[in-house]
Amino acid sequence: MKNLAILFLIVPLSLGMLSLTFPNQSQKNIVSTTALNQPQSCVYTYILEAKKGVFTISLLPNQTIKSPFNTTATAQVTLKVPTGIFQVANLENLIAGVEFTENGRSNAPTEAPKFDYIVFGLTSIGTRNITYTKDTKIPLFSFTNSGACMGAPIYLMDNFNDPFYPPNSQKANVSQQITVAQTGSDLSIICNDGQAISDCGEKFKKKKNRRR
Secondary structure: OHHHHHHHHHHHHHHHHHHHHOOOHHHHHHHHHHHHOOHHHOOEEEEEEEEOOEEEEEEEEOOOEOOOOOOEEEEEEEEEEEOOOOOEEEEEEOEOOEOEEEEEEEEOOOOOOOEEEEEEEEOOOOEOOOOEOOOOOEEEEEEEEOOOOOOOEEEEOOOOOOOOOOOOOOOOOOOOEEEEOOOEEOHHHEEEOOOOEEOOOEEOOHHHOOOO
16 A cells, blocks of 8 residues: 555656646747747847838847857748738848848738738858847848838737747748757747838837737
């Protein structure tokens, strides 16, 4: 009987240890979202800005990374726009040897039918031309909107709260992502500034600057 009691004591403790070692996806998201609210946890932050009809995507690192550890293997930026009106035009890369292209689009998914998701991917894989300096903004690429201008807000997709985050109904690869040699690939370290920009390519006034 003593051995049986010990067995009953060990099994629940073992199960508790397993649940801590292998958290499910919802637990992981809760941890990541908590970290996201702390600026020091954001190793990289994507920034969306616009001026006089030109949109710019920039990257802000929270640490300095020296060569060869600044090798950028992959990167992806996902833009969230009102459905049916926004069209990317005049895409211009702002760093020599760092090439982004528009390589994916998901229109009006069931999870967010009022929005389209536009994906820009890094094609110059393994580049060392991005200089990562702590708290220094790095403009990556710019573009314009050749579609209708409605004065509607556009955003950078939020990895932690967006309903269309994978897995999704279209099996679409949508997210903010970057893989740098020094820090590896971890979606929990990718943040964005949460700023809404008018689809006309201008900054909203504060009362209109709302996040989705």
